[in-house]
Amino acid sequence: MRCPSLRPCLPLSLALSLCACTDGLPPAPAQGPHVPLNLLVISLDTTRADRLGCYGHATASTPTIDALAERGVVFKNALAHAPLTLPTHASLFTGTFPPEHGIRDNGRTSLPTSLYPMAAVYREDGFRTGAFIGAVALDSTFGLDRGFEVYVDDMGPPDSKGHKPVQRRGAEVTDDAIAWLNRLGEDEVFFAFVHYYDAHAKYEAPSDFATTGDSYDDELAYVDSQVRRLQSWLESSRRDEDTIVVLIADHGESLGEHGEPTHGALIYQGTQHIPWILCMPDGRWAGTEVTERVGQVDFMPTMLAIYDLEGYDRSSGVNLLPLLEGESLGERAMYAESEYCSLNYGWAPLASVIRGKWKLIDAPTLELYDLELDPKEERNLAAEHPDAVESLQAELDELRRGMRDYGAQAIEQNPELLSALEALGYAGGQPEPGERDGRNPIESIGLLARYHDAVELGHDGEYERMVPLLEEIVAECPGPIGFRATLASGYIEVDRAKEAVDLLEGVLKESPTYEPAHFYAGRANLRLGNLDRALAHFRTNLSLVPGNWRAQIPVAQILTVQEKAEESLAAWQRVVELQPSDPAQRLELAEAWRRVGRWGEMVAELEAAHRLAPNDHDANAYLAWTLATAPVEGVRDGARAVLLAERAIAAGETADRLDTLGAALAEAGRHQEAARAVQRALGLLPPNAADLRAEYEGRLALYSSGRPFHHR
Ligand SMILES: [Zn+2]
Numbered sequence: 001m002r003c004p005s006l007r008p009c010l011p012l013s014l015a016l017s018l019c020a021c022t023d024g025l026p027p028a029p030a031q032g033p034h035v036p037l038n039l040l041v042i043s044l045d046t047t048r049a050d051r052l053g054c055y056g057h058a059t060a061s062t063p064t065i066d067a068l069a070e071r072g073v074v075f076k077n078a079l080a081h082a083p084l085t086l087p088t089h090a091s092l093f094t095g096t097f098p099p100e101h102g103i104r105d106n107g108r109t110s111l112p113t114s115l116y117p118m119a120a121v122y123r124e125d126g127f128r129t130g131a132f133i134g135a136v137a138l139d140s141t142f143g144l145d146r147g148f149e150v151y152v153d154d155m156g157p158p159d160s161k162g163h164k165p166v167q168r169r170g171a172e173v174t175d176d177a178i179a180w181l182n183r184l185g186e187d188e189v190f191f192a193f194v195h196y197y198d199a200h201a202k203y204e205a206p207s208d209f210a211t212t213g214d215s216y217d218d219e220l221a222y223v224d225s226q227v228r229r230l231q232s233w234l235e236s237s238r239r240d241e242d243t244i245v246v247l248i249a250d251h252g253e254s255l256g257e258h259g260e261p262t263h264g265a266l267i268y269q270g271t272q273h274i275p276w277i278l279c280m281p282d283g284r285w286a287g288t289e290v291t292e293r294v295g296q297v298d299f300m301p302t303m304l305a306i307y308d309l310e311g312y313d314r315s316s317g318v319n320l321l322p323l324l325e326g327e328s329l330g331e332r333a334m335y336a337e338s339e340y341c342s343l344n345y346g347w348a349p350l351a352s353v354i355r356g357k358w359k360l361i362d363a364p365t366l367e368l369y370d371l372e373l374d375p376k377e378e379r380n381l382a383a384e385h386p387d388a389v390e391s392l393q394a395e396l397d398e399l400r401r402g403m404r405d406y407g408a409q410a411i412e413q414n415p416e417l418l419s420a421l422e423a424l425g426y427a428g429g430q431p432e433p434g435e436r437d438g439r440n441p442i443e444s445i446g447l448l449a450r451y452h453d454a455v456e457l458g459h460d461g462e463y464e465r466m467v468p469l470l471e472e473i474v475a476e477c478p479g480p481i482g483f484r485a486t487l488a489s490g491y492i493e494v495d496r497a498k499e500a501v502d503l504l505e506g507v508l509k510e511s512p513t514y515e516p517a518h519f520y521a522g523r524a525n526l527r528l529g530n531l532d533r534a535l536a537h538f539r540t541n542l543s544l545v546p547g548n549w550r551a552q553i554p555v556a557q558i559l560t561v562q563e564k565a566e567e568s569l570a571a572w573q574r575v576v577e578l579q580p581s582d583p584a585q586r587l588e589l590a591e592a593w594r595r596v597g598r599w600g601e602m603v604a605e606l607e608a609a610h611r612l613a614p615n616d617h618d619a620n621a622y623l624a625w626t627l628a629t630a631p632v633e634g635v636r637d638g639a640r641a642v643l644l645a646e647r648a649i650a651a652g653e654t655a656d657r658l659d660t661l662g663a664a665l666a667e668a669g670r671h672q673e674a675a676r677a678v679q680r681a682l683g684l685l686p687p688n689a690a691d692l693r694a695e696y697e698g699r700l701a702l703y704s705s706g707r708p709f710h711h712r
Helices: 012-023 063-071 085-094 118-124 170-183 215-236 296-306 340-345 386-401 415-423 445-459 463-476 481-493 497-510 515-527 531-544 549-561 565-578 583-595 599-612 617-629 638-651 655-667 671-684 690-704
Strands: 038-044 073-075 128-132 150-152 190-196 243-249 276-279 288-290 334-338 350-355 358-362 367-370
Touching (some): 038 215, 063 215, 063 276, 085 118, 085 296, 118 128, 118 190, 118 296, 128 170, 150 170, 170 190, 170 215, 190 215, 215 243, 243 296, 334 386, 340 481, 358 386, 445 463, 445 481, 463 481, 481 515, 497 515, 515 531, 515 549, 531 549, 549 565, 583 617, 599 617, 617 638, 617 655, 638 655, 655 671, 655 690
Parallel strands (some): 038 190, 073 288, 128 150, 128 190
Antiparallel strands (some): 334 350, 358 367
């Protein structure tokens, strides 16, 4: 039984009423008996129901999920309310539809503070709460972390170019989840949320799982193996006896159906029909198959009902427990939408309503399907059944009228996050779509697929192929500024910077605050040698997104080239502020200090770079050189310079490093050794290095006469 000490010290109802004004809490719940069970919610990102064994996929390799389904409840007709990760997770955890919570796309808005998410309810009720995230689409920026004590959304360290990973393997997510679970006390109850992103494109499962003959199914097999690890942990810690396990998808995957390779734009059943399995530890409802249509908004009210926490519930869904007891909730209309193309490209929004066997898609051309006879939605019956169309339209209107608006919460522009989302195949939350042409996404899905291909080619550095593809796309659909800005970015890479500038000027005339266009215009002008123009664009970009280090670096570089020593120093300081762990930027800042004659600060920066990259021997030799030759008394340190120079030489002897060692030895008063080092350096110089030879010989003369070499 749950330990009574887990009750919050403050009576729950009082705690709620105290916070209600700021956190938008619903009225206090009626106190009821509490179930001392843990809750493990596993989100299967991008998982089509019909690709799991328990939903009838014969060649699936999902034994763990299937076994859970056998011991639990399977909702056979569960629906996602959007084909996108963030909007649907927001629906799951607040019980509200996308128009209500205001998250219609990935990367634009965050959860309204007026909504009280599920984790917050459990935490308030004494649960330990932890979330373990698989991709940046659910970054804490978007507010789903509210209520979680622990929200692990760090995707790992940046690569050599400074790019942070945008997703991570399920194994890492599981590791983090298990590590956290292991830290919990035996008498603590938990609500854990584990998010597996592996089934998302590209489908590249670890080779051990390439067994099904289909790369998407292989990813699901891999995810199943991670669910098995969680299940094994539950069993070995005997938490399987008191833990409810829920598996649910955020949306499915089109896999080419209706011309859509992945998901996001369209709302056919391939993306909207999701798996949902509920497994009770005591075997309650085992083997129950629920065929009534349910939606993600029902998830929160159902879970809260199991825990007798209904008083918190302000959701638009319903408690599904009566269905598990064999009752019916009656026929309900189910809502779904995709605003993706509307928000990003100015195309028409899509919405759908399902009631009984009928599904209506509200698009510029209405589509009506009989899901019983035509589950693949291949025969549009709108013309044949105008009555059904009319009543479903009325149904959709009524659903919309019944929705509340909790106020979308804008997020701060964060270029890092936007480009990460773009790398996942989303538009990256562009603020403005450009000129709206209202076209039907269903008819233009091929165009969109080609656009995603082009973006992918760009990520792979294949600009020669990307540019002509984008030219075609822009000719066909010139409205979206994202299309044109991406084409411009390609022009820059294939030495057509002038065309990039022309294109971007048009974009910026329409949308002067579109920050990526300023960034690309900066880069294009830089290529053309228009330094002042470039500087102006980069600075505008920075005024729109002050943390954008990718724009801050060229600003500093341009000011350096323009020999504006003080200004460039300030610019490099800002770069280091934004990228404090990048040793290369520290070296740049050191140089900037040198240019204004601040040798002490220069050495401090070189030391910082050395701490970050102790095995960068060129940088170490440079530090040694500065410690030996700085023109300021207190800055020099001959002994340390010798040590660093010797280590650099041990890693590889070069003329330059020997020359540095010579300077260091001379500074340390070891003039004869210094002279020998420079003589060795002279021996390594190529014959055509006359200038260097003269320099070295000058230093050799100094050392031979017992003097060190110092800069002036
Ligand atoms: Zn997703």
